[in-house]
Amino acid sequence: MEINIIPIFPTPIYLAKLNRLFSKKEINFVQKQKNEITKNEGNFYSKDTYVLEKTVFKNLKNEILFLLKDYYKKIICPKNNIEPFITQSWLNYTGLNEYHHVHNHPNSYVSGVIYFNSPKKIDSIKFSKRRIETISVLTSEYNQFNSFNYDLPIEAGNIVLFPSSLEHSVKKKEHSNERISLAFNSFIKGKIGCERSLTELTIT
Numbered sequence: 300m301e302i303n304i305i306p307i308f309p310t311p312i313y314l315a316k317l318n319r320l321f322s323k324k325e326i327n328f329v330q331k332q333k334n335e336i337t338k339n340e341g342n343f344y345s346k347d348t349y350v351l352e353k354t355v356f357k358n359l360k361n362e363i364l365f366l367l368k369d370y371y372k373k374i375i376c377p378k379n380n381i382e383p384f385i386t387q388s389w390l391n392y393t394g395l396n397e398y399h400h401v402h403n404h405p406n407s408y409v410s411g412v413i414y415f416n417s418p419k420k421i422d423s424i425k426f427s428k429r430r431i432e433t434i435s436v437l438t439s440e441y442n443q444f445n446s447f448n449y450d451l452p453i454e455a456g457n458i459v460l461f462p463s464s465l466e467h468s469v470k471k472k473e474h475s476n477e478r479i480s481l482a483f484n485s486f487i488k489g490k491i492g493c494e495r496s497l498t499e500l501t502i503t
Contacts, residue, residue, distance in 0.1 A: 306443060311374045312426065312451065313460035315366050320456075321415060328355045329415055329479060332390050341398035341471075344391050351388035351483060360385065363411065363458065367485055370409060370460050381489035383409065388483035399469035401427060407463035407484030412453075415479040419454035422478060426451065427466040 332350070336343040347353075351360045367383040386407060393399060404410040412424065428447045438445050453459065461467070463484060472478060492498030 317456045340400040342393040348389040379490040386484045391480045393478040398471040401468040404463040410463040411460040413458045423450040
C-alpha cells in the first residue's frame with residue numbers, strides 16, 4: 300500500500316546571513332542607542348523606531364531590501380511589478396532573565412530581525428502557531444504536523460524574514476550575554492490584486 304503525507308500551506312521562514320561583519324560605526328551606534336530605550340513587556344527597545352533611516356545603516360538597509368525582494372521573488376511570486384519598502388525599524392535589548400513576549404506585527408506584510416549579538420548554541424527565536432483545537436490529543440513525538448511552536452537557532456549576522464501575522468517570541472534568557480537585535484516591518488508599493496476579481500489596489 301502506497302501512502303503519502305502531503306504538507307500543504309506551509310509558513311515560510313526565510314533565513315539568511317550577511318556576508319560581512321558589522322562595521323565599528325554600526326556597532327557603536329547600536330551601543331549608543333542603549334542610552335535611549337523604552338521598557339517593553341519583558342525587555343527593552345530603542346526610542347528611535349526608524350533606525351534604518353540613519354546614515355550609519357545605509358548599507359545594511361540596502362542589504363535587507365535586497366533580501367526582501369528575493370523573499371517576494373521566491374515565495375510570493377507576484378504577477379505585477381511591486382516593490383517592498385521598510386516602514387519602521389528599531390533595536391531590541393534582552394538581558395539576563397529578560398524575554399520578548401509573544402506578539403505579531405500589525406500594519407506590516409513581511410517583518411524581519413537581524414542579530415548583532417546572539418551566540419548560536421544558546422539563542423533562538425520561537426515561532427508559534429495560533430491554536431484552534433477541537434480535539435486535544437497527547438502526543439508521544441512532535442513533528443511539523445502536530446507542533447504549535449518552533450525554535451529557530453540564530454547567531455550574529457543572521458537575518459530572518461517571515462509573515463508579519465506570524466506570532467513569535469524570545470524565551471527568558473538564562474545566560475549573561477546581552478541579546479541585541481534589529482527588527483523591522485515592511486509593506487509594498489505597486490499594483491496589488493486584480494480588477495476583474497474586484498481586488499485591485501494600487502499603492503504609490
